[in-house]
Amino acid sequence: MKYNFNEIEAKWQEYWAKNQTFKASNTSEEAKYYVLDMFPYPSGAGLHVGHPLGYIASDIYARYKRHKGFNVLHPQGYDSFGLPAEQYAIQTGQHPAVTTENNIKRYREQLDKIGFSFDWSREVRTSNPDYYKWTQWIFIQFFESWYDKEQDKSLAISELEEIFSVEGNKRVKAACDEDIEEFTAEEWSTFTSEEKQKILLKYRLTYLAETEVNWCPQLGTVLANDEIVNGVSERGGYPVVRKKMTQWSMRISAFAERLLQDLDKIDWTESLKESQRNWIGKSVGAMVEFPILSFPKGEEKADSEKAPSSGAGGIRVFTTRPDTIFGVTFMTLAPEHELVQKITTPEQKEEVDAYIAASAKRSERERMADVKTISGVFTGAYAEHPFTKEPVPIWIGDYVLAGYGTGAVMAVPCGDQRDYDFAKHYDLPINNIFENADISEEAFSGKEGTVIANSDFLSGLKYKEALQKVILELEKTGHGYGKTNYRLRDAVFSRQRYWGEPFPVYYVKGMPQMISAEHLPLTLPEVEKYLPTETGEPPLGNSTEWAWDTVNNVIVPNQEIDEETIFRLELNTMPGWAGSSWYLFRYMDPHNEETFVSKEAQEYWQNVDLYIGGSEHATGHLLYSRFWTKFLKDRGYLSVEEPFKKLINQGMILGTSAFSFKLGNTIEVYDRNSLSFQGKTGESKSKKELFENVTDDLNTVKDKYKKAFITKIDISDKPIFISRKNMEESQDEPGQCENALSHLFDEEIQSRIQNKEFTIRYHPYSVHTDVSLINDSNQLDIDGFKKSRPEYYNAMFIGEEGNFIDGNNDTYIVRREVEKMSKSKYNVVNPDDICENYGADTLRMYEMFLGPLEQAKPWNTAGITGVHNFLKKLWKLYHNGEEFQVSEEKASADSLKTLHKTIKKVTEDIENFSFNTSVSTFMICVNELSVQNCNQREVLEPLAVLIAPYAPHIAEELWAKLGHSDSIVTAEYPVYEEKFLVESTKNYPVSFNGKMRFTMELPLDLSKEEIENTVLADERTKDQLSGKAPKKVIVVPGKIVNLVI
């Protein structure tokens, strides 16, 4: 009977859906296990073979845990708010909800075809009002909270009001805005409610503040730091500029230390923890204040001419090296620093203003790209050194960032390379304060063991001692104090977009008010256009019904706004990471209308035991999610401190893009290996030879491939990139196809493409090149092939690397590039095609077989036949020709040994997430059982269970044929028994000077001496020794024998 995978898979997928096989219960006596995938954003492009990799791994683990008797929660859902659907809406006018719905449908179809054991009854969608109701609710909780640094915990804002009314704010140690003035309880009681609200806002864990944000004009929105890559937006690659705007922010910085410390408690990869550590960026040092001198000593001028001195009393700097304070020879402020205007002397004003204007014009990106150019201006002002009381000149320079620390540095050129370069460039003094350090060429940055010199009371002290002493001294004299600084900034939480969660906020006299929780969700209004309004308001400003009636608690038309009972609602929406920060908890209790997750459900499921997803979320989702979990724990809504106990990053599956070049000159060589046609003989050359022979041309082509492509491509004869089907306009990024290719063409061709004179098409790599390229006279016949199989002809050029000569003696060179799979690169392989041609079980096992889960690896459809053949072989074990047949007799010792060896290895592999090696183990097992002609139930039944997590469809089918009426999912996992593997002999490798020469089969119960004697008595040993006595004989029983000559 044939292995009819299409039929089997459809049958069991239907069975699982109908019987709700994977529905998890919240009340169970069994131990729980929570396996979660990062839920996908449902893009218009659908899934490619790279997406399911992590899902397959987690699915195998979930199914394995079920066999092991765990109550497994393995849900799936959609992160369905986001930019692409909105961009598409802007371009086409289609409502994002509609496209999102369609995309989800398509995703679901694709996912179902792969046979995942998701509990779909728990599906969540972040864009669903039933879901974002709770996202809004959590936002309100943030608003109603403040952070007490003494308890290191978030508390209710009402407790803070309580404290204020009793003792004012003097003793409150809160994570809050820095510009808060002290007040007493009496003063608090005299404040108007408005003034109180204003003050409280500075303490809330989500707050409204004018902050400098990353503004992306093309996307029309602000972006968080982790949404910017290399100074451009992660999505779309548009420039980002700094801009001051009033925005909602989340006070994540309050949690910096906990987020850092708790990394030690979770089982994540070291590299991921490391990137979070870098992102949090803790540095320990001191805050030092340098008083401002209006003018240097001895240059006193009349009062009227004095530069205004700063009200703040001085320049505050943060430094990690306060021990080098005697090496300070100047100070540098960021051009944006607020003191700059106040301290600049009239003589320097013009120059300073010009510099500020110039650096403001430079985009973030330019500033980053241009690290080497040293620039700065003297302000004319001086500060006073806190210890020497010497005047220190104050400069401004754009190597100092406004956003880090205080936006000012004390420059120690002898110890910091940037200060050193700056000092050299502007001819500022460099004082050496290190013993035995050469600073003639560069700064000295040593720490441990360094001895400080020329530094008054610090001289002669080592780095660590000096550090302690100087901080003590600073605190004593009131010039500074020890301080820990974090790079982690508060997260901007507003987006000027339509397709996101609306804030449950309305404004009364400019002060934000929360809509009370019982009136949630505040649903997204309809708008005519998804673009910003003409006055520059976010898209929600286009809605004519976006006002809040505080009497009836309903949304009402804007014209009813009276600022008495009816107020304007917030126009911003929440960022993409809002919904994804807490979704793991919603799966535990997805239909609860009373709360975001019930206490019972959360306490049963706790948190995620195993989380699988991409490492690109290292500093975004994974950090925010930890932040929200800690917050909700503080406020008593959760019992766990961390969302994800163990995390695995699956590596990316890379696609292959190819470039073809047609050259005018002829290269008389082709590589038949690279064309996977078979049968006829042809000239065969190794890749190495091939590359050697065409070195010159290749180098030319590689260096100038764009040019070669442009000059040689014959566009009238159809473009090189051709497909079986027309390029579908990508829903995410229309026009993407042309854009992606445009750099390959010259202007004339580009314009012709734009005029639609040519259609550019693409082809996925997954075509089977099963047609011969060789004609009857044993010649490479590209023209003939092209005519008979145009679709394969082009696929060949896209998919295969090599050199080709056609009938006109024109040579084509095809080179591949391995890169991220993406629709815009035309290198996408669709899992549906694989399921159609080979089956889901083959796809699942092949993806696992490709290599270690965490490693990036290129996709190559060619290798899939190996796995497919393995499944056919497995099927054959249970069949005798056409008939299903298993024997009830006892299995042979060999077969039992094979089985138990497999149980042992596969179980170990699953526990270690080494899925690639377990697939080989299955192959070895089936190969051995085939040779043994094993068809006993005693072996084949446990084998079916063993493989069920990997290839669930075939396992179910075989399980049913074995006579079971219930699903294999309920079957117990086979138990490994040592007794079947006990060996009596060992095939010892016998080495001479560490080199293995031959092997000897010896009983395992021999003593060391017996082994040694037997080996020495052997003829082959005597040959090796050629009469001499060995200097030494090493015998490791059960392992090896080594003789030293």
Added chain:
RNA sequence: GCUCGAGUGGCGGAAUUGGUAGACGCGCUGGAUUCAAAAUCCAGUGACUUCGGUCGUGUGGGUUCGAUUCCCACCUCGAGUACCA
């Protein structure tokens, strides 16, 4: 620049409390079967070789009876991060 990770056949990759390097699969070669192909099955497949062997896990050293595995130095590639004071 800094941090982390990795370098093994034609390819994807196995093997590390130090103990037979290259499991398993792809590709390739030869054979069986076939009118022919596909599919399937069998055998072979690291390099060199005077068929005795010799060399071989990025490079150069070291420790050891024995090193892909441990130590030192270097090279290359990948990922993250970047004027962080």
